[in-house]
Amino acid sequence: MELESFELVMLRRPANPPEYDDVESARIQAEHLAYLSGLRASGHVVTNGPVIEPADESLRGLVFFRTGSLDEARRLAEQDPAVRAGRLVADVMTWWCPPGTMAAPGRTITLPD
Numbered sequence: 001m002e003l004e005s006f007e008l009v010m011l012r013r014p015a016n017p018p019e020y021d022d023v024e025s026a027r028i029q030a031e032h033l034a035y036l037s038g039l040r041a042s043g044h045v046v047t048n049g050p051v052i053e054p055a056d057e058s059l060r061g062l063v064f065f066r067t068g069s070l071d072e073a074r075r076l077a078e079q080d081p082a083v084r085a086g087r088l089v090a091d092v093m094t095w096w097c098p099p100g101t102m103a104a105p106g107r108t109i110t111l112p113d
Contacts, residue, residue, distance in 0.1 A: 004102070006046060007065035007073030008095035011080075011088045012058040018086045031081035032088075036063065044076060046102055060088060064102070070094060 020028065039045040048063040065073040070092055077083060077090035 002099055003096040004099050005068075006095045006097070006102070007067055007070055008093050009063040009065060009073060009077045010059060010091040010093075011061040011063065011077075011082070012056075012091060013060050014058075014086065014089050017088075020085070020087075025087075028082055028085045028087060035080050039063075039065075039076060064095070 036045060036048050040048070044065060044067055046064040046066050048061065050061045051059050063077065065076065067073045067076065074090065074092045077092060080088065080090070082088040083090055
């Protein structure tokens with residue numbers, strides 16, 4: 001069986017994250033989103049996004065890297081401004097899927113402003 005390999009990062013909220021005021025929280029979130037957008041543009045990230053209604057409430061988001069290295073994916077994940085600020089922690093692992101299946105479109109949703 002042939003499979004494609006990706007590095008999956010599960011972003012989790014730590015048990016006791018640092019407290020930030022609303023302005024600082026908004027800044028960190030904006031930098032987090034911009035950082036991931038840059039990683040997508042560079043080709044290091046295939047896709048990413050938040051997790052809605054997870055069974056484990058600490059789980060906040062998923063990032064699918066295409067670096068070829070767990071160490072490199074971990075290094076990039078740890079440079080995320082939200083991880084550096086202590087708002088998120090990154091669990092890094094290898095994920096396999098049938099070739100080409102990451103390209104199939106999902107269901108489109110529109111988020112409120």
